[in-house]
Amino acid sequence: MSGETDHSLDEIAAIDELLDAVSRGDDLPGSDTLAAALKEWRTDLDEDIPESAPIPEIPPAPARTFWRRVAVGVAAASVLAGGLSIAAHGAGPDSPLWPVTKAVYGETADLRLVEHTIARARTAVDAGRYDEARRLLDDASEGVGKIRDRGTAQRLRSDIDEIRGRLPVPATPPAPAVSPSAPSGGTSPAPPAPSPSAPAGGSGSGGAPGGDNSGGSGDNGGGAQPSPTAPGGILPGLPPLPSLPVPVPTLPVPVPSINVPGLPPVGG
Amino acid sequence: MIESGLVVRAARRDPDATATLLAQVRPGLVRYCRARLGRIGGAYTTADDVAQEVCLALLRALPTYRDVGKPFSAFVYRIAAHKVADAHRAAVRDLAVTDTGEVPATPSPEPGPEQHAVSTDLARRLSGLLARLPETQREIILLRVAVGLAADEVGEVVGMTAAAVRVTQARALAKLRMLAGDSLTDEAAA
Known part of the structure; x- marks a missing residue:
């Protein structure tokens, strides 16, 4: 109620009736230019409305499977869009309709693609093909970026998150998947060493080559093991790792996969 | 006002109900899109295309419709408002169109x-x-x-x-x- 124009209840009711009359196309009393203009505008909006295309056969679908939805959507799109939207559909980049073509059809295409990718990711997770699922989810996440409709994008993202949540504990690629039998791993996982989660450095403390066995392809094996960051938690007394001399090898940092309770003072 | 029984049947994917429903809803949707987008290049073609897209979106969303005592038009025109806003933004962004409203009408x-x-x-x-x-x-x-x-x-x-x-x-x-x-x-x- 900003009170910029205050109307009496009677005026408000009269205006409501006037708008009803305008929208019905009734004859208007008096010589209200604005009301007459609104009526003409409304008539103009109503002119030559294109005929509706026939509705595609929609199968009674109790189970709303993904493919059925895609099929219905595609059928509806092709029939309706094909019949009536030829102008925009066929518009090239130099056409004034091009933005609409991209907006309307591009969006639909992007959406379909993302939904499809998400469905494949779900299947992959169900089948235990986690690497494939991860790749598909990454693709889908990228595709969601093209979806402009915020609600739709949100829904797709939560689908993606939900599926991601079903993946096994992240295999965090930089993690040194060192086998428990290697109290002192190789130096190969060195790159992450300077990071606060320096467990990687621990693997470098000894140099037993055994630690490298799984180093290259160890992502999968590492997945089921305790999170690589966990060892940090059992080292409350240690000074902040980042301050360590970067070539950590001498420090008694435990190998991530081993819960070494008593840190051997392998110092020096 | 759209009959709610019709909507419920359409939401259950009854083809006849869907066709009837769409036929009832469509003219208003077309007018809405035309009113929002105006004539582009002197014609309502663009607006009508967007209206068609709204109809598709409506068909897709229909199975999610639950009758909670609100008029069906609320469902319809919320979808329409979003779709038109999307199309409008895209058109403005891609064409850098001057708003038709700012173009002085020919005397x-x-x-x-x-x-x-x-x-x-x-x-x-x-x-x-x-x-x-x-x-x-x-x-x-x-x-x-x-x-x-x-x-x-x-x-x-x-x-x-x-x-x-x-x-x-x-x-x-x-x-x-x-x-x-x-x-x-x-x-x-x-």
């Missing part, structure tokens, strides 16, 4: 005192004037006049009570009169 060839000529002229520039209303006011006028929804249905779409809609539309009309008056006097002075 009426016969600026006679005759009311018909005046109102026709005004009708032509109405979309430009509407564009200068606050968003809620414009949306309400569009839904009330272009689509033809009742005040309480409009209220469900924009999230207001019917009484608030009636007050707002009165203000919108007053503002339109002011804007129209300005432009009419401008023209008379010219």
